[in-house]
Amino acid sequence: PPAQPAASGARGPPHDSTGRQSARKRAVTDFEFGQTLGEGSYSTVVEATEKATGRVYAAKILDKRHIIKEKKIKYVNIERDILQALLHPFIVRLHYAFQDSQSLYFVIDLASNGELLSWIRKLGGLSEDCARFYLAEIIEAVEYMHMERTLHRDIKPENILLGSDMHILVTDFGTAKMFKRDEAEQRAYSFVGTAEYVSPELLTDKAADRNSDLWAVACVAYQLLTGRPPFKGSNEYQTFQKVLKLNYSFPPDMPPHARDLIERILVLEPENRLGSTQRGGFGELKAHPFFQDFDWHDLPSRTPPPMAGAA
């Protein structure tokens, strides 16, 4: 078509042939890549500044040859589809996806305050108020994923990031599972998460469901307060043994309500966990005495408590 006259004023995103509004494609040349933020098993996450706007994002860069060699194409497509489908203030958003000859690029929200794990390690565990606030945000994010028929399957403090406003941003959906609308079976059999957060049923009959994410949330709750996960062996096998035998203990200074909440979730039978699907979901978690007087209304617009260490 003849060159379009330069439109005056701001133009909305161009319309493609079907007239639908389509976000303009981006390319590698639209960005300046900066420091490495994190390394995944098949990816590197780096800072990425969009030249035209100065906006700073995170770019997850995957090496195509490596993905193909390791037969991970399916996981890459799953992650892209799930990131595009999940829209929630506490979940990272995919802004653009493109590729060049050797890499795939996902341009994502930058979580400029890094991984929750770093804060837990730096402070040796959070104050009860901070732990309560961040556990509440994690519960909301996981409850939303489950309502969208998605299992995360690898919830852990490394995958819970903090934005510039210090609210959480859940990430790393490469091993998540999104069930189709009509898919009756809400159990997934193909993946085992990280040893310290994996649920017993995953180790015995490999079947993960929402109650497996719930188990991981309880492990994170324990770690928020104590600075370490409840099940930790000297190697992965030892850790698995501790999980299967429910072999963990609380420090004496564990706040009683927090101990009660975690004890009621770290139960071997998935359906008997507080907050399990069979018991009606996360509502009974939110009603637990640990959250007494906690205001669950509109968490994204609340100011997080100043990050503080356990007393």
Ligand SMILES: C[C@@H](Nc1nc2c(c3cc(-c4cn[nH]c4)ccc13)C(=O)N=C/C2=C\CC1CC1)C(C)(C)C
């Ligand atoms: C968990 C992940 N680490 C990370 N993934 C992402 C970060 C991120 C940022 C920092 C950070 C920021 N400031 N200081 C550290 C440290 C680790 C990060 C970010 O900002 N935005 C999106 C991310 C990931 C998007 C992914 C869903 C596609 C691994 C370890 C797998 C690389």
